[in-house]
Every structure is written in structure tokens, then in C-alpha cells.
Amino acid sequence: MALLAWFDAGHRDLPWRRSGDPYAIWVSEIMAQQTRVETVIPYYERWLARFPTVADLAAASEDDVFALWQGLGYYSRARNLLRAAQVVMAEHAGALPRTAEALVTLPGVGRYTAGAIASIAFGEAAPLVDGNVTRVFARLFAIEDDVRATPTQKRLWAIAEALVPARRPGDHNQALMELGAVVCTPTSPACDACPVGDLCQGREHADRLPYKKPKKKPRPETRFAFEARSEEGDLLVGRNPSGTLLGGMWQYPMVEAAPESDAAAAFATLSGLDPASFRIDATADAVIHVFSHIRMTVTPVRVTLRAPVTVLDGYAEATLLSDEAFRDAGRATLTRKIARALAEIG
Numbered sequence: 027m028a029l030l031a032w033f034d035a036g037h038r039d040l041p042w043r044r045s046g047d048p049y050a051i052w053v054s055e056i057m058a059q060q061t062r063v064e065t066v067i068p069y070y071e072r073w074l075a076r077f078p079t080v081a082d083l084a085a086a087s088e089d090d091v092f093a094l095w096q097g098l099g100y101y102s103r104a105r106n107l108l109r110a111a112q113v114v115m116a117e118h119a120g121a122l123p124r125t126a127e128a129l130v131t132l133p134g135v136g137r138y139t140a141g142a143i144a145s146i147a148f149g150e151a152a153p154l155v156d157g158n159v160t161r162v163f164a165r166l167f168a169i170e171d172d173v174r175a176t177p178t179q180k181r182l183w184a185i186a187e188a189l190v191p192a193r194r195p196g197d198h199n200q201a202l203m204e205l206g207a208v209v210c211t212p213t214s215p216a217c218d219a220c221p222v223g224d225l226c227q228g229r230e231h232a233d234r235l236p237y238k239k240p241k242k243k244p245r246p247e248t249r250f251a252f253e254a255r256s257e258e259g260d261l262l263v264g265r266n267p268s269g270t271l272l273g274g275m276w277q278y279p280m281v282e283a284a285p286e287s288d289a290a291a292a293f294a295t296l297s298g299l300d301p302a303s304f305r306i307d308a309t310a311d312a313v314i315h316v317f318s319h320i321r322m323t324v325t326p327v328r329v330t331l332r333a334p335v336t337v338l339d340g341y342a343e344a345t346l347l348s349d350e351a352f353r354d355a356g357r358a359t360l361t362r363k364i365a366r367a368l369a370e371i372g
């Protein structure tokens with residue numbers, strides 16, 4: 027009760043909190059995964075302007091969706107939103123399922139997102155646990171175990187389930203997340219201003235909770251990325267197969283290679299072209315990009331094509347695009363870093 031009273035007394039004014047629309051809440055929840063709220067807001071507003079309903083989203087192409095998602099990262103979230111919208115149209119008559127149990131069957135909707143939509147949009151007493159709630163519970167209940175470990179996860183969900191009330195479950199869940207975001211923050215929690223401070227068992231050692239066992243370091247990988255142009259100036263791009271890193275996205279064709287290896291030989295293998303059918307023009311400074319599990323060092327190489335390329339080894343599709351069309355297709359952060367490095371060599 028203290029928590030809800032605190033929430034009612036004033037909370038952050040986020041655009042999706044003003045909306046009772048389950049679709050809008052769903053979009054906001056997917057965007058907010060692994061992304062800061064301040065970053066999400068403009069993306070959310072553009073998305074709702076472009077795809078105001080599930081039906082509008084379901085009718086979109088993957089390229090449209092990636093273009094709007096550009097810069098948010100974790101592009102599989104965008105693809106899953108599109109797929110899930112198509113499932114909602116085909117199997118649920120255009121209306122989002124109303125329970126967490128049914129929502130979790132949609133592509134990209136995990137237990138957390140299902141709990142958020144069901145409780146906030148439909149008033150189901152469904153629990154949820156995200157990073158903020160994990161931190162609050164680990165401190166409130168002095169949980170010293172690794173919060174990423176499965177038994178601890180089970181315990182956190184059991185606590186969430188026991189606490190979620192039948193009345194105003196959505197506000198309760200939002201209040202917990204808000205508490206983690208603005209009071210029980212990762213560093214320097216404001217315990218003196220905490221509405222549940224009297225009940226908190228871990229307050230005295232909040233600085234070491236939640237405990238997370240260190241993750242393995244991302245493995246290093248080196249690649250060439252080719253800015254290969256036809257003699258007319260169009261750019262050769264490859265579409266990643268779905269289910270792979272940056273799946274479904276267009277990018278400069280890349281190939282894994284040791285840093286000291288020969289770029290011409292690597293491009294010949296990738297494109298299937300004879301070395302006489304292209305020319306290596308220049309090499310840019312390497313760029314580094316860290317995915318969750320790979321630390322990628324990429325050397326951009328400029329190439330002029332003297333023969334067409336129709337297939338790229340390891341890619342689902344290969345095509346020539348104008349620079350403008352490539353920009354509009356929705357480019358991952360790594361691709362934009364490569365473009366910047368290439369622009370520096372003129």
C-alpha cells in the first residue's frame with residue numbers, strides 16, 4: 027500500500043502511461059528492453075505515428091520496420107513485433123490476447139512482457155520481474171545469490187507472484203519498476219526517501235546487492251567489410267539470413283578474416299569474383315563494435331567492381347542499392363560506424 031500511495035503521489039510522465047491501448051503498451055515494453063526510457067520516447071512516438079494500430083504494423087514490410095527501429099539495437103525485437111502483429115491479425119481477430127498465459131505465445135513476448143501487458147492493459151493480477159524489480163527484491167529481501175541463476179530467478183518470480191494484488195495490479199507492477207528506476211537505483215539508492223524502507227532487509231548493504239556473477243568476456247573476432255561499388259556508383263549490399271547476428275538486415279558484405287590476411291582474397295571468396303573483376307582502392311581505419319557476446323574489429327575496404335555480383339557467400343540476398351536506399355533500409359549501429367570510417371578516407 028505504501029508503494030502504491032508513493033506511486034500515486036507522483037511518477038514519471040511517460041507517454042505510454044497516458045495510453046490505455048494494449049498495442050501501445052506492448053510496443054513501449056518491447057522498445058524499453060535493454061534501452062533507456064529517454065532513448066525510447068522519440069522512437070515510440072514515431073512508431074505510433076507510422077503504425078497506429080496492430081493492423082497497420084501487420085501490413086508493414088520488414089524493411090519499413092527496421093528503418094523505424096534504426097539505432098535502437100537488438101533488431102530481433104523489431105522483427106518479432108512485426109511477426110507477432112501478423113499472428114494477432116491472423117489468429118486473434120486483430121485484438122491482443124488478454125492474459126499473460128496467452129500473450130507469452132506471441133513471438134518476442136517473454137514472461138516479463140506478457141506480465142506487463144496483462145497487468146497494465148488488462149488488469150490481470152500477473153507478476154513481472156525486470157532488471158529494476160530484480161534490484162528492488164534483491165535488496166528488500168536481502169537475496170545474496172546470483173540473480174541471473176535459474177533458482178534465484180524462480181525465487182524472484184515467486185515473490186512477484188505473491189505480492190501482486192488483485193486490485194490495481196498494473197499500477198503495483200509499474201510502481202515496483204518506478205521504485206527501481208528512481209529510488210532504489212543501481213548506485214546510491216535513496217533509502218531515506220524509500221516508501222518501503224522500513225521493510226527493507228538489505229538496506230544496510232544495498233551497495234553489494236543484487237549480486238551478479240561476472241559474465242564471460244565477449245570473444246574477439248576480426249572481419250573485413252567491403253564498400254564495393256559498381257562502375258555506376260551503386261553499392262553492393264548483403265542481407266543477413268534470419269536467425270543470425272543482425273538477421274534480415276542489409277549491410278556492407280563482411281567476412282571473418284585474420285587481421286593480417288589479404289583483403290582481395292577475402293573479397294574474391296565472398297563474392298565469387300575472379301580477382302581481375304574488381305579492384306581494391308583503399309582501406310579505412312578499423313572500427314570496433316561490441317555485441318553482447320562478440321567484440322568485433324572490422325576493417326572497412328573500398329572496392330570497385332568490374333563485374334556483377336549476384337551471390338554473396340553466407341548472405342541470404344545480394345543486391346545493388348543507391349546510398350540513399352541503403353540509408354533508408356535501416357542500418358545497424360555497426361554499419362553506421364563503418365560508413366563513418368569510410369567517409370573519413372574521402
Ligand code: SF4
Nearest residue numbers: 210217220223226232
Ligand atoms: Fe532499495 Fe533502500 Fe528502499 Fe531498500 S530501502 S528497497 S535498498 S531504496
